[in-house]
Structure formats: C-alpha cells, structure tokens
Amino acid sequence: MVDSDMSVDKSKKTYSTGAFFFLAPAVVVLLAVGIFPLIFAVGVSFHQFLLPKVHWHGNFLGIWPIYDAPLTWFQNYISIFQDDSFRDALSRTFLFLIIVLPCELVLGLVIALLLHQQGNELLKKICRVALVIPMATTFAVVGLMGRLMFDANYGILNSIWGFIFHFRPDWLADPNLAFLSISIMEIWQWTPFCALVLFSSLTMVPAEIEEAAKLETAKWWQVLWRVQLPFMLPGITAILILRTADILKLFDVVYIMTKGGPGSATELVSLFVQRVGFRAFDQGVASAQAIILLIIATLLSRFYIKFVYKEV
Amino acid sequence: MAGSTSKAGSTPQGFNLLHFILLLVTIVVCVFPFYWMVTTSLKEQAAILSPTPQFFFPPTLGNYTRAFEKFDIGASLVNSLIVALSTTAISLILGAPAAYAIARFDFKGKQDLWFWFISNRMISPIVVALPFFLIARQFHLLDTQLALILIYLTFNVPIVVWICADQFRNIPKELDEAATLEGYNSFAIFWRIALPLAAPGIAVSAIFSFIFSWNELLYALVLTRTNAKTAPVVATSFLSGYELPWGQIMATGTLVALPVIIFSIIVSRQLVRGLTMGAIK
Structure with a gap:
C-alpha cells in the first residue's frame, strides 16, 4: 500500500513538470502571434494614428514598433x-443576427426531422x-455565387423571380434587398450546419422512449416538444453561441457580394472596422473599435462558455 | 393519417411522398449554387449573359485556361497550398502536445488555459488583423507567406488542441500506467503510445486546419499585395469593371472551392463535431 501510494505521488510530480514542456511551445506561440498584437492594438488605439501621416522611429526592445x-x-x-456610424454597424x-438565426434554426429543425423520419433511406443518405x-x-466563393445569382440582368434567381412576378428588381443595388440577399446566402450556407447538429441530437433520443411517446399521443408536435426537444437543447445552445460568434466575425461573403453597400446598408461591423x-x-x-468589439465578443463568450462548455 | 402510428416505420403512402419531395428540395437547394457555379465556369460569356438562363450549352474549358493565363491562378493556388500545409504542420507540432497535456495532466490554471484556447473561436479576425498588419509591416513580413502562416496559427492551434484533446481523453489511462511500469518517461508515452492511438483524431484536426486556412480571406486580403496572394484573394480581385468575366471568376471559384468540398465530404462525419468544437457529440 505504502509503495503504491508513493509511486502515485511520484508520477503526479513528473506529470506536472511534463505538462509544462508539452504546453509551453503552443502557449508561447499563441502569446506571440495572438496576444502581442492585441496589446499593440491597445497602444495604437490611444494615438492619433493616420496611416499615411505617421512615421516609424525604430523598435522598442527590438519588437515594439515606435511611431511619431x-x-x-x-x-x-x-x-x-x-x-x-459604429453603433449603426453594430x-x-x-x-442581421436576429433575422438570420431563427430562420436557420427553424429550417434546420425541419431538415433534421426529415432526416430522422423513417423511409427514403437512399435519398436521406x-x-x-x-x-x-x-x-x-x-x-469568398459563396460571395461570388451570390453575386452571380442575384445579378440584376442575368442572375438566375432574378430570372426565376421575373418569371413569377414579372419584374426584375436590382437586388444588390437596393438597400433592403441587398440586406435580404446577404441574409439568404448566410441562411443557405449555415442552415445545413443547424440541420446536422440537430439531427445528431435527435439520434440520441432512446428509440424506446420515442416509440412509447408516439404510441401515447398521435400528435407529432407533442412528441417533438416533450420528448425530442430536451435532447436537442445542448445542440441548440451550441448553435446559438457559435452562430452569434461567427456573425460578429462575418466578413468574406458580404465583402464580396456588396462591399457593405449600397451606401452602408449591408456594412456589418467587421466590414466597417476594415474600412476605417x-x-x-x-x-x-479602427483599433479602438476593434478593442470595443473584442470586449463585446469576450463578454459574450464568457457568458456562453458558462452555459455550454462546462466540463474540461 | 394521425391514427396510423401502430408501428414505427410503417408510415402511410402520402406522407412518404411529401417526405420524398421535401428531401429532394433540400438536396436541390444545397447543390444548386455549386452546380450553377461549375456550369457557369464551362460556359462562353454569351451564354452566361443571356437574359434567359442556359441549362444546355456546349461546354468549354476556355475560362480555365484564360484564368490561368490572365490572373495567374496557378501561383495563388500554390501560395494557398504552401500556406495551408505549413500552418497545418506547425499547428499539429504545437497543438498535439498541448492537447495531450490538457487531456492527461493535472495542473494549476488548467481550466483557465482551456477557456483561453476556446475563446479564440470567438475573436473577430479584424481585431488581430489591424495590429498584425502594422507589426508585419515593420518586420518586412507584408506580402509574405510567413505572415499568413504565423497569423493562421491563431485559429489553427486552438482547433487542433480542441479536437486532439478529445481524442487523447478516449485513450485508456491504464496504457499510460503500464508504460510507466515499463520505464517509459512521459515524452516516450506521448510519442510511442498516445500519438499513434490518436492518429485518426489528429488527421481530422489536420484536415480542419487545412480547410480553415485554405478558406481564409480577411487576413490574406490585409496582409498580401502581389507575391503571396492566396486563391480566395485572387477570386475577389476581378470583381471590378463594367462587364465582369463571370466564366473566369467561376472557374477560379471552382478551383478554390472544389478541393475543400471533396475533403469535407470525406470527413463529413467529423465535420459537425469539429465545427461545434465538440460541444455536442
């Protein structure tokens, strides 16, 4: 007994020193490429820093650029x-988040239920x-697809629209329609994510419980609400968190489809900061705006992590 | 319809048809933009600019050859490949040991470290891009592949740590104990036992890291000018002018997106887990 206790102690000791060597390279590199620029950004945000006007005066300690x-x-x-303008962009x-996220969740749920439904096995695959x-x-390519399909003159979506409603709006030139267009591309790209997350949650409902519930009530929505939904909650929470984070970051698709225009109708916060x-x-x-954005994102992620990522 | 819940699996005929149609609509909506991009890349400009959509047309590879000649797509694809492969390799070298430490060792501040890794997922790239641009400019790293390789580590190391930690946790601890009795030190255990057993997870994290780097636009847009341009940047660069060369744009788009789509279909089972960072299993 004494022997084994000692060996446990010994191994624990080597473990913690071992951990240092395993972790140090990753932590050092992330500090250098991730955190150091952030600290530098805080410095820049306290200066009047117009890029064409400032001049470089060498580096402090060889790593920190000094400007006039x-x-x-x-x-x-x-x-x-x-x-x-910054508040408007926010x-x-x-x-955008409030419009897009419920659509993605509802459509994703419908697709998840379709995949969960018995029958048509090949088509489901x-x-x-x-x-x-x-x-x-x-x-970036999603943005290109959007530009092509929403094109006023020869975009396929506009052709279909024109065929049904007999007029062809200029999607990307009208403020509201441009906003709608980028929303549609976002929903197109990320509804499948919601669908697959919710589908894998649905498969975790024990088959006996689901069948018993189906025997008890004939209404599918009661099965959904009382039996399936509790199993989907972790998935739904994960979707809410990750989509919120990603939409705060959203840049590529919008930059290519509209560059924030017409005017500033589709200028989401990342595009706004990039423009400034x-x-x-x-x-x-821009650095000050980025710091504010970082604070918002950090608060949100703290809040979110408390909810979802509890375990290590 | 409501009464026929006698046995799971035997659904009435009408409902099955609706199920079939809705599934088909889902498939068509998912695939159509991709199909439209690929077919557009095979069309002549006249067919693309026709006011009625052309579904049948004589295919041509002219757009691809023109895109290679005029826009130097080849060089940007090579840039993308070099950047994505290098950053993936470095992320694995840095991330896999860190993941192992988090999965296996107990130490002070482990929880905080884990949260720090996770929270990288939430940070907007524009926040890092601004200062990194100024620093890179002073160190003459602008428009180099190295600048991109370094900054892509900020999102790739966390994803590698995340996926690999999950994988290392699934290896039974008894194996470590047996190896310790055999006289292995912790590095040997990691290298000879844990790493081979976690290989599938490491491969998945490598593919993710590759995909994220390949797809990245904002950093590449800010940090490159001509020499180190990656493929997504080039894809955006001819979006000016009166009549857009849609065939060539879509040819480029296809060349950029197709490898990643094929990759993702191969790892589709792990895809969702990777994207949620394991929040749901």
Whole structure:
C-alpha cells in the first residue's frame, strides 16, 4: 500500500513538470502571434494614428514598433461614442443576427426531422452529403455565387423571380434587398450546419422512449416538444453561441457580394472596422473599435462558455 | 393519417411522398449554387449573359485556361497550398502536445488555459488583423507567406488542441500506467503510445486546419499585395469593371472551392463535431 501510494505521488510530480514542456511551445506561440498584437492594438488605439501621416522611429526592445503618432489617450474612444456610424454597424449586425438565426434554426429543425423520419433511406443518405456542400464552400466563393445569382440582368434567381412576378428588381443595388440577399446566402450556407447538429441530437433520443411517446399521443408536435426537444437543447445552445460568434466575425461573403453597400446598408461591423482601418487608413480609431468589439465578443463568450462548455 | 402510428416505420403512402419531395428540395437547394457555379465556369460569356438562363450549352474549358493565363491562378493556388500545409504542420507540432497535456495532466490554471484556447473561436479576425498588419509591416513580413502562416496559427492551434484533446481523453489511462511500469518517461508515452492511438483524431484536426486556412480571406486580403496572394484573394480581385468575366471568376471559384468540398465530404462525419468544437457529440 505504502509503495503504491508513493509511486502515485511520484508520477503526479513528473506529470506536472511534463505538462509544462508539452504546453509551453503552443502557449508561447499563441502569446506571440495572438496576444502581442492585441496589446499593440491597445497602444495604437490611444494615438492619433493616420496611416499615411505617421512615421516609424525604430523598435522598442527590438519588437515594439515606435511611431511619431500623437498620444491622444481616450480621444478615439470618445469620438466613436459621439459618432453614430459604429453603433449603426453594430446594430445592423445584431439585426442581421436576429433575422438570420431563427430562420436557420427553424429550417434546420425541419431538415433534421426529415432526416430522422423513417423511409427514403437512399435519398436521406444523399441529403446528408449534400448538406456538407454549403458549409464547406469557401466563404469568398459563396460571395461570388451570390453575386452571380442575384445579378440584376442575368442572375438566375432574378430570372426565376421575373418569371413569377414579372419584374426584375436590382437586388444588390437596393438597400433592403441587398440586406435580404446577404441574409439568404448566410441562411443557405449555415442552415445545413443547424440541420446536422440537430439531427445528431435527435439520434440520441432512446428509440424506446420515442416509440412509447408516439404510441401515447398521435400528435407529432407533442412528441417533438416533450420528448425530442430536451435532447436537442445542448445542440441548440451550441448553435446559438457559435452562430452569434461567427456573425460578429462575418466578413468574406458580404465583402464580396456588396462591399457593405449600397451606401452602408449591408456594412456589418467587421466590414466597417476594415474600412476605417484599411480604406480610410485611420488605424487609431479602427483599433479602438476593434478593442470595443473584442470586449463585446469576450463578454459574450464568457457568458456562453458558462452555459455550454462546462466540463474540461 | 394521425391514427396510423401502430408501428414505427410503417408510415402511410402520402406522407412518404411529401417526405420524398421535401428531401429532394433540400438536396436541390444545397447543390444548386455549386452546380450553377461549375456550369457557369464551362460556359462562353454569351451564354452566361443571356437574359434567359442556359441549362444546355456546349461546354468549354476556355475560362480555365484564360484564368490561368490572365490572373495567374496557378501561383495563388500554390501560395494557398504552401500556406495551408505549413500552418497545418506547425499547428499539429504545437497543438498535439498541448492537447495531450490538457487531456492527461493535472495542473494549476488548467481550466483557465482551456477557456483561453476556446475563446479564440470567438475573436473577430479584424481585431488581430489591424495590429498584425502594422507589426508585419515593420518586420518586412507584408506580402509574405510567413505572415499568413504565423497569423493562421491563431485559429489553427486552438482547433487542433480542441479536437486532439478529445481524442487523447478516449485513450485508456491504464496504457499510460503500464508504460510507466515499463520505464517509459512521459515524452516516450506521448510519442510511442498516445500519438499513434490518436492518429485518426489528429488527421481530422489536420484536415480542419487545412480547410480553415485554405478558406481564409480577411487576413490574406490585409496582409498580401502581389507575391503571396492566396486563391480566395485572387477570386475577389476581378470583381471590378463594367462587364465582369463571370466564366473566369467561376472557374477560379471552382478551383478554390472544389478541393475543400471533396475533403469535407470525406470527413463529413467529423465535420459537425469539429465545427461545434465538440460541444455536442
């Protein structure tokens, strides 16, 4: 007994020193490429930093670039709060989220139930493969597809629309329709994700319980509500979290389909910050906006992680 | 219809037909944009610009040859490949041991470290892209593959850690104990026992890392100009001008998207798990 206890102690000791060597490379690299730039961004956000005007004055300790940008402390942050455009971009992003996410969830649930339903086995197999295609398509290419299909003159969707309703709107030039177009492409790309997540949740309902419930009540929606839904809750929570995070990050599809236009009708927050930083060259304000965005995302993810990722 | 719940599996005929139609609609909606892109890439410009959609047309590979000649798609595909492969390899070298440590060892701050890895999923790339651009500029890393390889580690290392940790946890601890008795140190256990057993999971994480790097646009747009342009950046670059060369654009789109789609279909079982980062099994 004493012997085995000692060996456990000994192995524990080697374990924790071992952990250091296993973890150190990954942690060091992530600190260098992930965290160091963030700290630098905080520095930039306190300066008036117009890219064409600032000059480089060498590096502090060899790693921290020094510029002659005037230190203005919180001026960039104050100007962001005084100006409506950043808040507008944020609320536009949340509006997008509120429109798109319920559609994805409901359509995803319908497809998941179709896949769960007995019969048509071959078609269900094909369907599961087909669902992978939208998710796997390079986001930039989804944007290209959207541009092609929503084109005012020869886009296929517009042709179908024109055939049914006898007029052809210019989807990407009208503010509301452009917003709708990017929403449709987002729903097209990510509904399959919801469907597959919810489908795998459905398969976790024990068959006996489901059959017993079906015997008891004839109404499918009662089975869905009372028996299947509890099993889907973790999946639904995961979807809510990950889609929220991804929509806050959303850039590629919209950048290619509309570049935020017409006007700023489809300018989601990532596009907005990108424009301020790289097309208006105001790195100071853009960095401050990025820091605010980071704070929002961190708060959301803390909140979310508490909900879902409890176990290690 | 409601009364026939006698036996699971024997659904009435009418319902089955509706089921069939809805499944078919789902498949068509999923596949159609992809089909339309590929067929457009095989059409002549006149067929593309026709006001009525052309479903039957004489296919041509002209768009592909033109895209290779005019836009140098070949070089950007090579760039994408180099960047994606390098960052995947480095992510595995860094991430797999870290995942092993998280799965096997107990240490102070493990929970915090895990959360830190996870929270990388939530950070918007634009937040990192801004300062990284300035730093890369000062170190003459702009428009190099190295800049992309480094910054892609910020999302690839976490995904490798995530998927591999899950895989390492599934290896019975008894194997470690037996190996310790044999005189293996913890590095030998990791290298000779855990790593081979976790190979399937590591392969999946490698494919994910590759796909995410291949698909990435924002960082590549900000950090490259000409030499290190990746394929998605080139795909966006001819979206200006009055009459867009849709055939060539779609040829490029097909070349960018097709390898990833094929890859993803191969790992479709693991795909959802990877995308949810294991939040549901």
